Amino acid sequence: MSDPRPRVARVLIDSPLPQLDRLFDYAVPDAFTAEALPGVRVKVPLRSAGRMVEGFIVDVGEPDSSDRPLSEIDAVVSAVPVLTPGLYALARRAADRAAGSASDILRLAIPKRMVRAEKAWLASPPVTTPEVHDAARAWAAASLAPFTGLGEAVSRGDRLALDAPPSTVRLPDGGEAGAWAVVLAAAAVHSLAGGRSAIIIVPDHRDRAQLEAVLAGRVAAEAIVRDDSQQSSPVRYAAFLRMLTPVPCIVIGNRSAVYAPVHEPGLIALWDDGDPLLAEPLSPGVHARDAALLRQELDHTALVFAGHTRTTDVERLVAVGWVREISTARRSSPRVVLSATREGESRGARVPSAAFAAARTALADGPVLVQVARPGYAPVLVCAECRHPARCLHCGGPLHATSQGATPECGWCGRAAPAWTCPNCSSTRLRMASAGSERTADELGRAFPGTRVIIADGAHPMSHVDARPALVVATRGAEPIAAGGYRAVILLDGDRMLLGDDLRIGESCLRWWSNAAALAAPGAPVHLVGVAGPVARALATWTQPAYARAELADRAPLRMPPTVRVAALEGDARTVSTALDALRNAVTELDDAAVLGPVDREGTVRALVRFDYALGAKVTESLRASVVRQALKTRRAKGRPTGPRNTLRVRVDVPDLDL
Structure with missing residues (x-):
């Protein structure tokens, strides 16, 4: 019954x-x-x-x-x-x-x-299975051939770290794209030809556009699904419904595309996993790289981490044997020159004579790329007498200049400061302490009269430039692709970039410089100005994986990420202390040095917990239980003035030990 x-x-x-x-x-x-x-x-x-x-x-x-x-x-x-x-x-x-x-x-x-x-x-009519023609199969095989065994590894579902070729490629329609886009697109076509879907995760729309340009004409447009936050809500929802159909496809999107519910996933590829755009800012803050690793285990797909550099996170996976590195049988690299001021030149010279001469020679043939650290005209102003940083009198924000002789403005509140006075020495004179993209373009325009000067930054976005002679001044990460490649690349402000207060600043600088160097034409000089040391040597010898290995070796004795995982706890003093006590009781393997803090940060207490990967499940389970307990206490105390009001906030896998 x-x-x-x-x-x-x-x-x-x-x-x-x-x-x-x-x-x-x-x-x-x-x-x-x-x-x-x-x-x-x-x-x-x-x-x-x-x-x-x-x-x-x-x-x-x-x-x-x-x-x-x-x-x-x-x-x-x-x-x-x-x-x-x-x-x-x-x-x-x-x-x-x-x-x-x-x-x-x-x-x-x-x-x-x-x-x-x-x-x-x-x-709408049912979606039909996309057909991959013989010409597309042959193109994919030829594009993957320089990487020994790459096609077979994708078919087997291997986990790979791929060193992308540092060059650009001319497309059949006359456009230009990075060689990395050709390799990843070919791997996606190879997977689609085998009846399985592919997901390619990229940091921003410019990377996505390169992949779409490479795939155009190789597979049917209906087989390519875009998934990113720039789409309108109806378009994105329609794309999501397309992924749910039992028909394979190629998904190209940003960090959330790693969750795309495609049919029979066969490949997940991440381009440039060190880009901060692939780190999810919303709770619970799972990086696209970590989500891809979890999905690879669940779906048994191929997983490819590709980039011109290698993050210490991926290098750690290579070191433990979880990811296998793969590279071209014949290695190529840009011609990097470490430029420094020569005898007789001013030590403050921003562009040394060697780099200046290289730019002058290259401008006879085509465009020259000049990478700078910051956008704007003068991003930083200081007192001309005592060099004290110039701050807004209203909010304390930094002052900057929008042009030569312009009234300084606050970078935070936007207020003008026409009558600024230094609080340290009472001087009323300001000095430009740095040069942004606009000021650099102005100075180079005077140094090279009659030459086109193009600015590429957040306020002046540009994806491509033609092959005519031009000085392209771009901020890091905003460099456009030049037809045929840049005839010279000059990397300025490297010493300033390395001064960033960040554990991974060396990795970030190497990534910025390597991505810019990869846009150079074959044999074109790449001048890194005013930088020496391990990062500069890694760029000059094009040995980015070796730099990542050295970084890991340096961090291991200090128990710095990613050699260990780090969780951050924030809340009031009692809440954080209770959570830490519960964690120590639940995970007895944690030693006394595992917890850093707590430190009071303007009424909010913050503590860091360092733990080995093997203890991850225990630690996160305990922290999650503390979050739930505190949430229930806060709910019960609602409306009671004396009850606890603060919640416990937990973030796991923070990239830096920032208390």
Whole structure:
């Protein structure tokens, strides 16, 4: 005899509250039996809040033997299953690893429902399996051939660290793209030809555009799915529905694309994983690299970390044997020159004579790239007498100049400072302490009269320049691609860049400089101005992996990331202390040096916990339990003036020991 009781749906509630990060049981009314399937959006009552909330059905099963009363599902928001079993498993794993909530991960992975886009998609013809023609297969094989065994490794599902060729490539349509884009696009086509999907994660829209340009004409446009935050909500939701179809595709997107629920994933590739744009700022802050590693384990796909440099995070994986490095059989590298001031030149000369001469010679043939540290005209102003930094009298922000002789302005509040007086020596004269992209362009324009000067920065975005002679002054990361490559590259402000207060500043500088050097034409000189030491040698010899290995070796005795994992705890003193005590009791393997702090930061206490990777599950479980306990205390104390009001905030895998 059949059970008369309704079936039970296990629902993950879409809520930022940590205490709700679990599955809740709801009865499925007879009216929703056909629609209430795993993966669909539903509305359910939340007794503790006395309101309706949205959630996802994770599973539907038979009622258990208990007679406990269950609330019923109030409504099925959409009959389209948007939460696949694989996506839920990945979200759960990623959240547990970061001591966060699965719903926070799904909020990044699943776009908001757009009713019109959904109806249009349901009414459209079924998606057909994309055909990869023989010409595209041959192109992919030829593009992967310089990397010995790369095609076979992708087919096997290997984990690889790939050193990208430092050059640009002319495309059939006359455009230009980085050689890295050709390699990753070819790997994606190789995967698609085998009937499996590919996901390529890139930092920004310029990288995405290069991949799309390389793939144009190789595979059908319908097989390429874009997934990034720059899309409108209806377009992004339609793209998400396309991924859910049982037809393979190639997804190109930013950091959240790592969660794309594609059919039969065969390849996940990350370009330039050291770029901060791939670090998720929203809770729980799972880096795209870590999410890709988790997904590779779950889906048994190939995983490729590609870049002109190698982060210490990837190098650690190579060192432990989890990732295998692969490079071209015939290695090529730019011609890097370490430029310094010569005898008789002013030590303050920004462009040494050797670099100046190289630029003059190269301008006869084509464009020259000049990389600078900052945008604007004069990003930093100081007192002309005592060199004290010039600060706004209203908010304390730094003053900067927008042009020669212009009234200084505050970089924070935007107020002008026409009558500035130094609080240190009472002087009223200001001095430009640095030169941004606009001032550098102005100075070089006077040094090279009659030459085109192009500025490329955040305020003047540019993706490509032609092959005509020009001085292209670009901030780090904003360098456009030149047709045929730059005839010379000059890297300025390197000494200033290395002064950044960051554990990974050496890695970042090497990445900025290497990416710029990769835009040079074959044989063109790349001048690194005023920098010496290990970072400069790594660029000059093009041995970025060796630099990453040396960095790891230096950090290991000091227990610095990524040789260990680091979690940051923030809250009031009592909350943080209680969480640390609970952590020490739960994870007895932690030694006395594991905890740094707590340190008071203007009323908020912050502590860091260093722990080995093997202890990750125990540490994150304890920290998550403390977050839930504190959230429940805060809820119970609501409305009581003497009760605890502060919540505990936990961030795992912070990149630096910043107290």
